[in-house]
Amino acid sequence: MLKTPKTATLPHSRRDFLGLAVQGSAVAAAVTLPGISAAAQTKGQTSMPTTTSEQHYKPPVRFGLGGVPLGNEFAVITEKDAYATLEAAWSAGVRYYDTSPWYGLGLCERRFGNFLHTRDRSDYVLSSKVGKLLKASRQNNAREYFPFTPSPNNLVFDYTGDGVKRSIEDSLQRLGLDALDIVFVHDLSPDNPYLGSSWEEQFEIARKGGGAFPALTRMREEGIIRGWGLGVNRPEPIMKLLEVADPDVCLLASQYSLIDHENALHHVFPAARAKGISFVVGSSLNAGFISGSQRYNYGRENYRIPQPIIEKREKLRDVAGRHGVDLRTAALQFSATPDIASALVVGAASEQQIVADYSSMQVRIPAEFWAELKERKLIEQDAPVPA
Secondary structure, eight states: OOOOOOEEEOOOOSSSGGGOOOOOOOOSOOOOOTTSOOOOOOOSOSEEEOOOTTOOOOOSOSEEEEOTGGGTSSSOOOHHHHHHHHHHHHHHTOOEEEOOTTTTTTHHHHHHHHHHTTSOGGGOEEEEEESEEEEEOTTOOHHHHOTTOOOOEEEEEOOBHHHHHHHHHHHHHHHTOSOOSEEEEEOOSTTOTTOSSOHHHHHHHHHSTTBHHHHHHHHHHTTSOSEEEEEESSHHHHHHHHHHOOOSEEEEESSSSSSSOHHIIIIIHHHHHHHTOEEEEEOTTTTTTTTTOSOOSSSTTTTOOOHHHHHHHHHHHHHHHHHTOOHHHHHHHHHHOSTTEEEEEEEOSSHHHHHHHHHHTTOOOOHHHHHHHHHTTSSOTTOOOOO
16 A cells, blocks of 8 residues: 655745745646546645655656657747647647757757746646756857757756756746656666767766765655656666666657567566556657658667668558558557556647647557557567557
């Protein structure tokens, strides 16, 4: 039985970091995903329960908008189109928003904040990320990371506790908001080519007494944030984190999709389940690859797609066509179905995209489709599928 959590009443000054207000993350509209009941919701909280190792925070909303495209990662998105995308998401009922300083080096956070600051803070869940500080400079190299961003910022990696505090305060300033619900330690992973040293060395900085992990745990215990974890594209850091810290929820990006899910299903999920940890699943379309884009996941060379990956997409399309199933819809539902998936976040570059993705979660897919995928060994035999 879970212990009754203690409640911390919060002051209301954003400038005083240790007094960051959390107005609650109750949700006006949650999505009921196929085969999974919606989480219970609480509206209008002015105080927040602390979290113990016996109770880990899970976002109460099952579907969210991810911010990568609105950071101009793949193409220029105008301010008008970005705002229209956010407006369409909200109007459709989306109440979870995931952003990061990394997405356009501040651009996505500014856009999200410009929209969300006029909404009741208790009506949505918000997550952002730490580990990357932004510093404005006339001699900035922002376009080396994001060719389409207008950002004036340079990037500095900092996985220390002080860096975490600075990063959260900076994010809140860009957002124009007073609190984050979830904080993910971002890209502390072997696939990050920009770290100044090995990811293991940076992980140790985050793990030690003055590092990001204990700092975020204290913030959670003090009621400053609701939960924290890693936000990464690879499994190694998550497996290591489960051994050395007490996170709540991790952002599992590019690791559980129709294309690639065996390792997560058989190794990462069981390890996290044993610790009571859940996942926000991201990049269920592998950065748009499943729905037809000419890139696979992320990185400078994501256009170099291995032939077996291309062939698997064609086989998936073939089965989907025979059953009259939209492959994008099937991919989204597949990634959202595991019991350990507390939420699904999808990126969208237009109002049409986010409405289509949100609507896809309500479509019923015939059981015969999933059965044929397993028969043809296109998904694991024990992979959970929508009811």
